[in-house]
Amino acid sequence: MTTADAQNGAREPVRVYFTGTCEGLDKLREALSNHPELEVVGASEQVSQASSVLAGGHLGCVLHATNSPSLPMNELAAIREQTAAPVIVLASGAQSTLLEEALESDVSDVLLLPQLTENVVFAIRKASHAGRKLAAQGGHGRHGKIVTVFSPKGGTGKTSVATNLASALAKHGGKRTLLLDLDLQFGDAAIMLGVEPEKTIYDLVVAPGELDSEKLAGYTTHHPCGLDILPAPLRPEDAELVTEAKLGRLLEVARDSYDVIVVDTSPFFHGPMLATLDRTDELLMLCGLDVPTLKNVRLSLQTLDLLSFPTARIRFVLNRANSKVGMSKKEVEGALDMKVAFEIPSDRAVPVSVNRGNPAVLGDAGSEFAGAIKRLAQGLVTPTPAAAKKAKKGLFSLAKA
Numbered sequence: 520m521t522t523a524d525a526q527n528g529a530r531e532p533v534r535v536y537f538t539g540t541c542e543g544l545d546k547l548r549e550a551l552s553n554h555p556e557l558e559v560v561g562a563s564e565q566v567s568q569a570s571s572v573l574a575g576g577h578l579g580c581v582l583h584a585t586n587s588p589s590l591p592m593n594e595l596a597a598i599r600e601q602t603a604a605p606v607i608v609l610a611s612g613a614q615s616t617l618l619e620e621a622l623e624s625d626v627s628d629v630l631l632l633p634q635l636t637e638n639v640v641f642a643i644r645k646a647s648h649a650g651r652k653l654a655a656q657g658g659h660g661r662h663g664k665i666v667t668v669f670s671p672k673g674g675t676g677k678t679s680v681a682t683n684l685a686s687a688l689a690k691h692g693g694k695r696t697l698l699l700d701l702d703l704q705f706g707d708a709a710i711m712l713g714v715e716p717e718k719t720i721y722d723l724v725v726a727p728g729e730l731d732s733e734k735l736a737g738y739t740t741h742h743p744c745g746l747d748i749l750p751a752p753l754r755p756e757d758a759e760l761v762t763e764a765k766l767g768r769l770l771e772v773a774r775d776s777y778d779v780i781v782v783d784t785s786p787f788f789h790g791p792m793l794a795t796l797d798r799t800d801e802l803l804m805l806c807g808l809d810v811p812t813l814k815n816v817r818l819s820l821q822t823l824d825l826l827s828f829p830t831a832r833i834r835f836v837l838n839r840a841n842s843k844v845g846m847s848k849k850e851v852e853g854a855l856d857m858k859v860a861f862e863i864p865s866d867r868a869v870p871v872s873v874n875r876g877n878p879a880v881l882g883d884a885g886s887e888f889a890g891a892i893k894r895l896a897q898g899l900v901t902p903t904p905a906a907a908k909k910a911k912k913g914l915f916s917l918a919k920a
């Protein structure tokens with residue numbers, strides 16, 4: 520075992536993706552496909568055809584093969600637009616120009632084929648390890664957790680859960696929390712929180728200049744519970760200006776400023792959603808006790824699989840879990856072949872609080888729904904020491920806050 524391997528801890532396989540082509544690539548790809556320390560996610564000769572996997576694949580390393588005698592700058596830039604994963608360039612024969620140019624670039628390594636399989640695996644592990652270390656050191660030391668609340672069906676309770684969860688994390692969990700409304704056309708997170716925003720995500724993405732933490736702070740709306748909100752555009756037609764690339768950058772910046780970023784979504788896998796999935800640490804998949812939702816959740820799981828989204832990051836949340844509608848939690852688990860991680864009861868407190876513009880977890884903290892949301896919040900993040908102290912006193916428990 521190498522030092523890099525030892526530091527990698529559990530020796531989780533490194534997820535790699537191949538782009539481009541060069542002599543000897545097929546043989547190498549076959550050898551790497553069977554290697555226990557790697558998971559070859561896929562391959563595409565054209566970088567443009569691989570954008571969704573590059574963006575959403577949680578890759579540890581991209582192997583880009585080239586026949587060009589010089590560094591393929593355009594292809595590398597196209598990869599960089601999609602992913603921050605380390606890139607190793609594969610080439611055949613002695614390419615002196617390419618090697619020189621690579622020294623000046625952000626390419627992690629250049630390997631001239633043929634190579635011993637173990638040498639390539641070592642280079643991949645080393646690049647992936649360095650990439651992770653760099654990501655962990657980035658920003659201001661904070662590396663916010665991205666919690667995405669999704670359901671492929673409208674009206675499942677995404678916004679109710681996202682707004683209450685974010686409020687609970689901010690108020691009871693002591694977390695610096697941002698609620699990002701990614702239901703870009705018809706987002707109603709701000710309304711449910713009773714705030715009238717002056718600025719939205721649209722204003723942020725069309726504003727000139729580089730995005731950084733300070734700029735982001737100028738576009739969020741503060742809620743008295745401690746939560747910051749970045750609302751959806753006010754007009755549906757403005758949604759398309761919130762592009763995948765802009766959203767990727769926004770989330771990277773938000774991670775530097777917040778402990779948790781809760782993302783409310785629409786029931787679609789659009790570009791900005793893919794950028795979000797690429798960075799999502801916990802995907803809360805909302806499910807209800809009804810056959811159409813169940814069918815669509817199953818389809819979503821297949822899509823997530825195609826996007827190479829890691830199953831370990833998906834948690835099922837059964838909303839309106841206590842409804843007597845002729846379907847049980849067991850049946851849902853059987854149909855999805857996955858366990859329900861959290862149950863949220865159907866509670867009159869939810870529509871009442873929605874109409875008041877005050878999340879139940881704040882305005883009706885003793886309700887069953889609020890209790891379930893606090894359990895969800897506790898299950899997702901470890902409380903800060905201050906919050907842990909409060910929890911001991913019952914403030915972060917099921918008791919009325």
Ligand SMILES: Nc1ncnc2c1ncn2[C@@H]1O[C@H](COP(=O)(O)OP(=O)(O)OP(=O)(O)O)[C@@H](O)[C@H]1O
Nearest residue numbers: 673674675676677678679839864865866869870873
């Ligand atoms: N656990 C619950 N108990 C009672 N009512 C609920 C519950 N969860 C959600 N609701 C109600 O269901 C309605 C739809 O919820 P919500 O807007 O959160 O769903 P959504 O998935 O965000 O919908 P959309 O896809 O339209 O954005 C709301 O009126 C809300 O009050």
Ligand SMILES: [Mg+2]
Nearest residue numbers: 677678702707
């Ligand atoms: Mg919604």
